[in-house]
Amino acid sequence: MLLVSHYVARSKIHGLGVFTRVPIRAGATVWRHDPMFDVDIPAATLAQFPEDLAQTVRHHAEYLPHLGIFRLGNDGDMFMNHSDDPSLIDRGEEMIAARDLAAGSELTCDYAQVCVLGYENAVLPPLEAAA
Known part of the structure; x- marks a missing residue:
């Protein structure tokens, strides 16, 4: 769950992106996993x-x-x-600002750290490994 005021808009990187509405200081926690808000989907159910x-x-x-x-x-x-x-550093259950971010900055992560299977350049473990 993002812990900062944010909005979704067109991104220069790809399609839509998420941007901060407020300045963020380096090291501030920007995202934290919240099991009451974020949805965990078992990989085995994706075929359904x-x-x-x-x-x-x-x-x-x-x-x-x-x-x-x-x-x-x-x-x-x-x-x-x-x-x-x-702009964000993955720390597992949370992400922190990699540097000071001005309002309007796009919030980004490194997909080498945050495993997104749909990322076209990713070298990732096969989905079957989770079953």
């Missing part, structure tokens, strides 16, 4: 989804192979794009 919804999960959720789940945010988090110079 219609293909368009399964593709949405693969493109917008983090895949956690050690848990065999996809974690899908219920806020702008699902529109977070990849960057080789991300």
